[in-house]
Amino acid sequence: MRQPAPPGSPPRPTLQSVLRRAHLRLAFVAVAMAAVSLIVVAVIALRAYAGNNLNLLARSLGYTVEAALVFGDRIAAAEAIGLIANKEDVAEVIVTDGKGLPFAAWQLPVHSAIARFEREVAGIALPGPVTTMVLHDGIVVGQVEVRGQGSQFFGFLLGGIGGILAGLAISVLGAYVSSQRLLRNIIAPLRALAGVAHAVRRERAFEQRVEPVAIAELNQLGDDFNALLDELEEWQNTLREENASLEYQANHDALTGLPNRVQFESRLERALSRAAETGQRVALLYLDCDRFKEVNDCLGHEAGDAVLIGIAARVRAQMPEADLVARLGGDEFAAMLAPMREVASAGRIAEGVLATMAPTIVLPDGRTVAITMSIGVAVYPDHATDAIGLMRAADAAMYRAKRARPGSWQFAESVAGQA
Structure with missing residues (x-):
């Protein structure tokens, strides 16, 4: 039996919520790993590209300031490097002469915090300053040092972060759509199975x-x-x-299939209760087979059983459908007539039952047996006011009929209110 959750314990999550969270985690991890991998590869490629670009730019600046270095024209050198550096992603250019002394320099002004942040990112992610020698007729006349600005790298970094966020948003949407499909394909069948299980447990369906x-x-x-x-x-x-x-x-009686004494007495009590409410009469016929012990002793129990089955069938056929016929035990039977409009009707039915006993009963071995019945009739409330008193009155009437003349019937002699 399932134990209830302890008081104060948190509610258990549903399968749908667990699977939906798992989808979101998977989508987040997959997009994040893909984005990080892509950024790492792109940074490596961009770093190599930036290094090559700075080398080319340094050579170009070296060719440009070669003449100025030879003739010692610092102003021309500064104008030349400034003209080129302003068009490139360059943060600083330093030109030194053949003795290593400063000759000309250019530096990109830093006007905002974003520019400073770009410069710091470039210092970490991009290659260090690129230096190239300036030659004139095979002689070193100076060198050019170039440091990258990092604007392109910073823009790529922002684009990568934006791509990650966009990928996460798309992943959330995809996880939601997937969870809805999962609900139809997995959760819905499980809910249907749980519904059937609950119906079986609660309603025995x-x-x-x-x-x-x-x-x-x-x-x-x-x-x-x-x-x-x-x-x-x-x-x-x-x-x-x-x-x-x-x-x-x-x-029911196992031999004849008729109701037994327990059922007969129960239904008789209910019939008397209804009769007390409606003011109607109930008649009780108490039947006993004459000389049944002789049949049983002389012809055997099988013949006795056949006689009892035959008697039950004949009595049942004589009773209206609404009446009750029962075997009380041994060779005793009882019939209830409810409601009974006329007392005389009970006598006519008793005579009819006795008439049905006139033909002999054929035994299983082909022999025949002549049977007679003695019947006592008691009527509620004329002869008794309860079930026990009515049965006793009918039983006493049956014995008087048997002593007077076997195969006859008599009314009970007790008066209303007496057992």
Whole structure:
């Protein structure tokens, strides 16, 4: 049996929420790893590209300031490097003469915090300053040192971050769409199976079944669950049949199939209660087979059983459908007539029952037996006011009829209110 959650414990997450969070994590990790890998590769490529570009730029500046170095024209050198550096992604250019002394310089002004941040990023990510010798007729007349600005790299970095954020947004959207599809393909079949399980547990609806689904594992789970329900339904039907059989056996005579004494007395009490409310009469016929012990002793128990079965069939055929005929035990039978409008009707029915006993009963071996019945009749509330008193009055009347003349019937002599 499932134990309830302890008080104060957090609620358990649903399968849908767990799978949705897993999708989001997977999407985030996948996009982040792809973005980081792409940025790393791009940074390496950009670093190599920036290094080559600075080398080319340094050579170009060397060719440009060669004449100025030879003739010692610092102003021309400064104008030349400034004209070129302003068009390139360059932060600083330093020109020295052949003795290593400063000759000319150019530096990009830093006007904002973003520019300073770009310069710091460039100092970390881009290659260090590139230096190239300036030759004139094979003689070193100076050198040019160039440091990159990093604007292109910084723009690429911002673009990469934007791409990551855009990828995460797309991943969230994709995870949501995927979770909805997952709900249809996985969660919905599981919910349907849980619904059937709840209906079976709460309502004992063993006839319900899980519908087939597209996913093989879930479909197999549904098939196994349906097979279990088949077994449970078969077990329940068998149990119902056994209960019905036990109930029938508890309330019916095994030989004749008629209601037994327990059921007869119970239904007689209910009939008397209804009669007390409506003011109607109820008649009780108490029947006993004459000389049955002689038949049983002389012809055997099999013949006795055949006689009892024959008597039960004849009495039942004589009674209206609404009446109750029962075997009280041994060779004693009883019939209830409810409601009884006229007391005389009970006598006519008793005479009819005795008339049906006139033909002999054929035994299984072909022999025949002549049977007579003695009947006592008691009427509520004329002869008794309760079930026990009515049965006693009818039983006493039956014995008077048997002593007076076997095969006859008599009314009870007791008065209303006496047992």
